[in-house]
Amino acid sequence: MSCKKGSTRRTRPQKYQNSTSYRNNLHDNSKKTKKINSTEVAEVCKRCQEIIEWKIKYKKYKPLSQAKTCTKCHNKAVKDAYHTICIPCASNMEVCCKCGKKEEIVQHKAPTETERLRVMAELEREIEGLSERKRRAYHRYMDKLNGKKKKRKQQVQEENDGEGDETEAINSKNDSKEISIEEYFKNAREKIEMLKAAMEENDFLDDFDDLGIEDEEDFEDTDSEYRD
Structure with missing residues (x-):
């Protein structure tokens, strides 16, 4: 900070800066750390998601050892750390599970x-x-x-084997x-x-159409078989 009286704004950059970013599993490859890093942060707003992700990244996250009491239904249904409301109550009230505010939920579990x-x-x-x-x-x-x-x-595949490879690859990417x-x-x-809602009383006729009998010739063929 500046030595000037009354000034609280610093103009210079940080003196000591890390050359590499912090890694919480650099010297700790335990099962607990792997489980914490794979934690799914969901059913919260964007701000709460960033807070929980920061705790996970810098090894400040403390998982729950047992279920916690929900502040709305008062049942032990909260299974995620730092959450105050269970998922069913939050979904019914359309609020964040952590802060309890009516914010847009970033990701659902x-x-x-x-x-x-x-x-x-x-x-x-x-x-x-x-x-x-x-x-x-x-x-x-x-x-x-x-x-x-x-x-x-x-036949279509054989004709388009040489020319349509690139177009099929593009279409497969778009359809995936x-x-x-x-x-x-x-x-x-x-x-x-x-x-x-669209079902009507004549669904029997629709099922009859699904048998593949389209023309009257099909009926004639079946009659001739029985006569023979």
Whole structure:
């Protein structure tokens, strides 16, 4: 700081500067440090996220040894350090889990494997109540959402082997945009609700159309087989 009376602003840069950035695992490769570095900072606002990430980076982060009491529901449901509100209460109130303010949540916590399997099983049970055509429409929509493409015919592939390699690579990059699991489940539920609302009494005819019988010639062929 300056020696001038009343001045609190320093004009010179910092005298001693590090040549390399700080690494919290330079001399500590324990399981605890690896677990802390892999901690997912989610369900908080941007400011709280930066605070927690700073604590992790400079080895100031202290994980919880047991669940903490939520300040809203008063249940021991807080499992993340420095959080004051559990995730269900924060999602219902649309507030940050750390500061409790109504700020934009930067990142949502990804569901665990058991939660993902449970939601997938619920979606499969809901799909079973749809007609055959609606189920096919649902699967086509989800395949398109995942970026999957229909396989091209061999003739088209052979013709475009030499010329279309670069264009296919560009298209594959554009189509490989991954979406989060939360967005996947949200879109799946919205599609199922839309298909349920669109179901009518003539779904039997729609299922009949899915059998692939398009022309009257198909009926004539089947009749001739029975006559023979």
